[in-house]
Amino acid sequence: MTRRKTSTRVDGEITRQRILDAAGKLFAINGFAETTSKSIALEAGVDLASINYHFGSRNGLYQKVLAQAHSSIINIELLNNIAHSGQPAEKKLKAFIELLCNATRSGNEWQAQTLAREILAPTSNLAVLFNQELEPKLLIIRELLSEVTGIPIDAPQLAPCLLNVIAPCMVLLVAGQSVPGALQETANLPQQQLIEHMYHFALSGLLAMGEQYRLTHSSSS
Known part of the structure; x- marks a missing residue:
């Protein structure tokens, strides 16, 4: 039995x-x-x-497809492992960038395309995706970026930092190989070279924004 x-x-x-x-x-x-x-x-x-x-229902199925697609690109367990690794903030950032860059070459074509369609033409199911998948992951990423920049996690200045770090890899994931020119050239870079570029670019920007935040708030206090 x-x-x-x-x-x-x-x-x-x-x-x-x-x-x-x-x-x-x-x-x-x-x-x-x-x-x-x-x-x-x-x-x-x-x-x-x-x-x-x-x-x-079909809606229930679609919500599970969106959740699986997002999880295949950014897995919350891997994010937690990075966040709780005990490494310095800059090394955590590099591990996170590596996770994003690896997702661009993971072979998850339909997953990326499905997410892109939902973001560009959102349905009522996007709210479910945000609550179940995106929100917990974004909190972990905000904590990491706060650690790198010194900007408080609830400060509005941290939101564009998050966007600037994630957006380039998301664009590569969705359209890197299909759009000729700079996108395709970037997508075809050797993997380690791509990771190093994204990491150093992100780190420089984050450190600059952290310094700007400190200068602004020290002068106003």
Whole structure:
């Protein structure tokens, strides 16, 4: 009996992942609005009832696809490992930059495309993604950048620092190989060279912003 239950559970997980993979690819190509449950079931080789059984609805499935896509690019466990490594702030920053740069060459094409579609044409599901995936990760990253810059974690001046560090790698992830010119040239750099460039550029900017914050607030106090 135990063996049968275990086998059923494993089969269920395989089916669930097959649906997620099929849905992710279709959402990446066609977008949420144009991807039907029927087309997902056909692509995954399952019946429609399986989608509702595992995810409740097409919306539920889409939310799980977005969460899996984001987790494959920025994993919260890896972020926590960096944050609690006990290393100096600058080394933590380099490890974080390396994590982002590695994501640009991870082969997660449909994951990046699905996220890009949702960000450029947001649905009501974006709020769920933010609450479940983005917000906890952004808090960890803000703490790291606060440690590097000396800017308090709740200071509004830290928000553009976060954007300036993350945005270049996100642009490379979404469009690096597909857009000729500087993006494609950057995406084709040797991996270690790309990491070193992104790290030193980010570090210089963060240190400068930290100094500017201290000067501004020391003169106003």
